[in-house]
Amino acid sequence: MNQDDARLKMLVVDDTPANLDLVRDVLANEKVQLFTAPSAESALERFMQVRPRIVLADFLLPGMNGLELLERILAKDPGTDFILMTGYYSTESAVDAIRKGACDYLPKPLDVVRLRNCIRNLVEEAMTRQKTFRLDLDLIDVYQFEGMIGRSPLMLEVFAKIRRIAPHFQSVLVTGETGTGKELVAKALHKLSPVASAPFAVCNCSALVETLLESELFGYTKGAFTGATQDKQGIFEYANGGTVFLDEVGELPIAAQAKLLRVLQNHEVQRVGSPATRHVDVRVIAATHRDLRSMVAEGKFREDLFYRLSVVEISVPRLAQRKEDLPLLQRHFLEKYAARYKRDITGITRRAQTRLAAHTWPGNVRELENVISGSCIMCVGSLIDLQDLPDILHVAAPAAELDDEELITLDRMQQRYLLRVLNLVGGNKAKAAEILGVGRNTVYQMLSRISESAEPLAVPEADKSA
Numbered sequence: 019m020n021q022d023d024a025r026l027k028m029l030v031v032d033d034t035p036a037n038l039d040l041v042r043d044v045l046a047n048e049k050v051q052l053f054t055a056p057s058a059e060s061a062l063e064r065f066m067q068v069r070p071r072i073v074l075a076d077f078l079l080p081g082m083n084g085l086e087l088l089e090r091i092l093a094k095d096p097g098t099d100f101i102l103m104t105g106y107y108s109t110e111s112a113v114d115a116i117r118k119g120a121c122d123y124l125p126k127p128l129d130v131v132r133l134r135n136c137i138r139n140l141v142e143e144a145m146t147r148q149k150t151f152r153l154d155l156d157l158i159d160v161y162q163f164e165g166m167i168g169r170s171p172l173m174l175e176v177f178a179k180i181r182r183i184a185p186h187f188q189s190v191l192v193t194g195e196t197g198t199g200k201e202l203v204a205k206a207l208h209k210l211s212p213v214a215s216a217p218f219a220v221c222n223c224s225a226l227v228e229t230l231l232e233s234e235l236f237g238y239t240k241g242a243f244t245g246a247t248q249d250k251q252g253i254f255e256y257a258n259g260g261t262v263f264l265d266e267v268g269e270l271p272i273a274a275q276a277k278l279l280r281v282l283q284n285h286e287v288q289r290v291g292s293p294a295t296r297h298v299d300v301r302v303i304a305a306t307h308r309d310l311r312s313m314v315a316e317g318k319f320r321e322d323l324f325y326r327l328s329v330v331e332i333s334v335p336r337l338a339q340r341k342e343d344l345p346l347l348q349r350h351f352l353e354k355y356a357a358r359y360k361r362d363i364t365g366i367t368r369r370a371q372t373r374l375a376a377h378t379w380p381g382n383v384r385e386l387e388n389v390i391s392g393s394c395i396m397c398v399g400s401l402i403d404l405q406d407l408p409d410i411l412h413v414a415a416p417a418a419e420l421d422d423e424e425l426i427t428l429d430r431m432q433q434r435y436l437l438r439v440l441n442l443v444g445g446n447k448a449k450a451a452e453i454l455g456v457g458r459n460t461v462y463q464m465l466s467r468i469s470e471s472a473e474p475l476a477v478p479e480a481d482k483s484a
Contacts, residue, residue, distance in 0.1 A: 029052075
């Protein structure tokens with residue numbers, strides 16, 4: 019591999035040649051390949067040519083200032099690590115820059131040690147993300163089970179149950195909220211069963227009106243009702259020798275429940291309009307998001323049918339219960355939809371990942387898939403960022419507590435909120451920086467200002483020595 023290929027590309031933008039030389043000398047031995055530009059306009063051209071991962075730009079530039087350059091570059095590629103430097107440092111401008119996406123804000127004259135450490139941290143984070151990306155692809159293969167992905171203990175237990183049950187079951191009840199993947203569980207049970215080569219028939223019990231449901235399940239004879247011009251077999255006859263999957267079985271009306279019970283008990287079906295019975299040999303998988311036990315107590319579901327269906331029960335966990343699987347699922351859906359839409363999307367920015375991790379996912383895996391699919395369509399660069407996520411995920415961060423009569427500076431409010439986040443994450447500054455959407459160096463700066471304040475706030479013990 020060429021040595022330049024192993025280094026991260028970095029663009030330095032400054033109209034003072036001496037400053038460019040200084041940065042070049044300071045970073046001569048770092049793992050970055052340097053490119054330079056004397057103005058914002060030339061920097062935009064250079065950026066599109068070399069696609070650097072890091073941009074270090076002066077605030078005062080000919081043509082446009084550094085903040086404008088920041089916004090235009092992040093609009094092209096939100097995954098860029100952008101650092102601003104200025105000889106006119108102020109807290110307000112630093113906060114504004116970070117709010118707009120800068121990962122750090124360096125005052126001039128440059129502190130060479132701080133600059134070098136900042137770049138080293140960014141290179142290390144980029145290399146870690148690259149390793150994580152490759153590892154995630156490997157892990158998807160390792161933790162993929164019959165179309166499902168999971169490494170959480172709850173999902174591994176589901177996979178283990180499927181393996182144990184598949185060779186032997188006659189009826190299985192699969193429970194779980196909408197969007198958790200109950201149909202995938204049913205397909206896995208069928209595929210791993212001895213009748214895998216036989217038909218797998220699906221009936222969504224909630225999608226059919228009551229008058230059509232029995233005809234769909236059990237078939238009908240010619241003349242049984244208006245429009246019945248010929249005999250038609252139902253799903254149970256079609257799947258004879260295989261598996262029937264009854265999705266949303268809790269929506270079955272009582273009359274259909276009685277006929278379903280007959281199939282399970284006697285292995286017989288009776289077409290609508292016919293007195294004759296037909297023998298069928300099928301395995302039945304029923305799924306529901308409802309609490310069937312409560313429905314039995316309320317008289318809305320037959321108790322005998324419930325016990326017939328729930329000889330074995332598999333409960334599929336909510337996505338909120340298996341957050342360990344979120345990164346793998348994100349990567350899986352990203353690969354799937356980037357390929358489908360022919361988009362060159364390689365990942366998700368840290369702040370977008372943080373937003374995804376904070377969501378409660380009431381729609382479970384199906385909602386996550388839809389979010390990633392839509393984000394792949396909206397994405398303008400190589401990384402999905404906050405603006406690509408749907409509006410429902412754009413929830414404002416909670417404000418720091420403030421007494422009704424207390425008036426303090428914005429800087430003081432930010433310091434309080436930083437300490438609140440640090441307390442919640444046990445003093446982990448890297449995690450706090452991720453939640454706040456800023457670089458770790460920014461957290462260090464804010465902590466330094468807190469300790470130098472005339473009325474310092476109480477910094478968590480874990481942070482005083484770090």
